[in-house]
Amino acid sequence: MFDFFTKDRPASVMMLVLGAIYSVGCSDDSSSDESSAATRAAMVETYAEIVLASYEDSLTEATAMDAALLAMTETPTAATQQAAQTAWLASREPYLQTETYRFYDGPIDNAKDGPEGLINAWPLDEAYIDYVVGDLTAGIVNDSMVTIDAATLESLNEEGGEENIATGYHAIEFLLWGQDLSETGPGARPFSDYVSGEGSTAENQDRRALYLMTVSDMLLDHLQFLVDAWDPADASAYRAEFESAESTEALRRILTGMIVLSGFETGGERLQTALDTGDQEDEHSCFSDNTHRDMIQDIQGVLNVWQGSYARLDGTTISGTGVADVVREVDSDLAQELDDQIQESLDLANALVPPFDQELVTKDGQARIQALIAALRAQENLLEEVFQMFELSIPVVE
């Protein structure tokens, strides 16, 4: 018997202890059968495969976007700008599905070197990057004293304690669309912000292009970092530790991400807050008016993990063992409830009428958002039941 009660308890051990406590209380004899251990192991493996595939797809789309951004900065026209915007929208689709891998100190957001803040930080310090209404000389783009390169941007943005405010998807979004000052449409940055000489708008077009390509490069690096962290061939990568951990611990991480993303992050911090503040631009993809896709794909990501299934960019599908399969062995009713609930959340997210900022100010739109919040809260509550049920039914290894 080993000693749980040491002074330095890592989170995992604490959770095992908690698991033991719950077990002491009310464990069910039928729960410690061998077959569920096999199911759990298969689920962990599928999860890791999906994580890797979705980060690979995110990298693929970001690489395509990088090419489109380069084409636009080399030949700025309305067509190249639109192609770049389309590439940005496409790049968000696989990435948003990875957000359920957050919140458990995994590679994406562990406190030491997780790049989440550099990839997806919000809100954006627009005036820290480029001109804004009210200050036409604002930002690093218009400050020739600042060298624009990855090292400088990273160090500048670490100041003041947040990991980042001026890199990642939303920085690229801002540099493509500009501020969203329109009541009904997205931002309307003219392509001529990148034209030098005749027909140009704004100042420092070359520096703006350099900034854009620099943050695009950084995004590729950070996505590559995530792909590497989930590389099955690298014994020193995070994935090896993840797969060799107790299945209780892997489950704890997976469910923590699902629970926090469902209720706290999507339902609470994003939807509830936008509805509550009533600020039109208090939405995550405010420049492009793409916020409704954020909701849909975040929920899709939870569904992927729940079902153990992920539709890849190349048309193939990863299909393995999901959290649902593990739950179904213990409580098929609860599994069914979650099947229905996550699908309902997804349907309600799809029922939002874009743009999201208009949903915020109409009565019908607010009702649709409210319904989605309620569904996500129900989804969170059910996932919490799963969380506590597993603490009950997974035996602590001797």
Place this chain on the structure above:
Amino acid sequence: MTDCTDIAKRDAWHPKLLVPPSFAPGSFALGCVRRHRIGAELWVHLVDHPYVARACATRLALAILPLLVLSACSSSGRAAGSFEPGEELPGGETTNTLLLGENAFIRPASNIAEENEPLFFSGNSFFNQPWVQAPASTESRDGLGPLFNARSCAACHFRDGRGRPPLEPEEPFLGLLLRLSIDGQSEHDVDQPERDVDALGHGQPIAEPSYGLQLQPFSVADVPAEARPEVHYQEIHGTYADGEPYTLLDPTYTISDLSYGPMHEDLRLSPRVAPAVVGLGLLEAIDQVALLELEDSEDVDGDGISGRANWVWDVVQQTWSLGRFGWKAEQPTVRQQSAAAFSGDIGITTTLFPAEGCTEAQPECDSALSGGAPELSDRLLLRVEVYTRLLAVPMRIRANDPEVLRGKQLFHDAQCASCHVPSYVTGADSDLAEVQNQRIWPYTDLLLHDMGEGLSDHRSSFAASGSEWRTPPLWGLGYIEVVNDHNRLLHDGRARGVSEAILWHGGEAQGSKEFFESMPAEDREALVAFINSL
């Protein structure tokens, strides 16, 4: 289906489980009691097995009662040193029993009312998301600085936990700030509060003329940051009575790269670490009478421990109030504490503190664009206030461990509990029903105590002298290492863990410290284990 309580009893002694038998009865009680939603607003306490619970909800709620009584009966004798039912849930019904580990502090009160959920989550957003420079499309979230210590509350209270000092000299200050002032205090006349209604005319420290009331090492573009602070430590060596040596770190601070001229020659400096922000609504809900009964300013009982209230200025009520929050109990309410932190730390104005806080020596600060007047509306401040008031204290998972209980006895023997008062029942007056009438276990009296020269900042504030500090609550302390990945304690984070923190205690706590120093190693370990179990 088998009676759930029978399963519980049988499994409590199941030989396959890695739980010491002596741990089992209490752990059963804490593991099994859980809120369960049955309908929109009804919550019941149940055996903690959701799918079983759904099957036999009401029956179980009744069936669990005798078992709880059983575990209560097993804790005979004095309270100290034995398990007291309920102490595993330090926040009463608000206690977080779900996600622990690194997420131990992020949860709302378990009994949060449905109508408060939107406020909580909005508040969470404004606590966590960074503020940006004005102007920005996100109009609710601009107005950072011009001078600031951090871009968000969460930058210092990471995961709603605790900050620490920089570990390397070149590391920026985050989670630790330096309060500034010059010798003396502003007019302080308790009998004539109306004489000076200026928010800075009631015994607060006097601002350093060029830099204000705290050093802000960061700034928005085009405004020079104030200066670069550094901390250096000198080692102090000592030995326990049993001969085991220990080392303490004594900090000194240097401030360089001064952008706004030299500092005043009578500069006073007070380092303050960002504390964890769980359970604040419960602390606010403790009856004032209960706290004032603990006062013993003249040490009438002769135990060497006095304890005084800090009476501070409430800028909303325009009256004197009992100080409860901050390292010197300088703020009367969570609302005022939050607004003061928005103002001083992030540079966000509120109706409570409408000025940006630029000094006459800082014209660039004065002319920088504002994010509105105020930058954080009362409506949003309310949300942050509700958020911090309803952040739940996590459950204790070792409350009934034999070593922990031995440590608990030693905690009382060493008189720690004289100031770190274990438990209260909150009052019924709070406007948040969640925190009313709760049996809580914060381990504080919220009063000021002389902690001796070693910890003094030589800077008076309201009734607090330089060597007086508010007893900080100890609940949640054991989770800091998991949540925040460090073990730095005390007001400036100088202590590396509980033992060092105790060894820095002086003044009224000198006797307790000496008692600790004289203990054999295994007793010291048990005492530390108890505190880390909170």
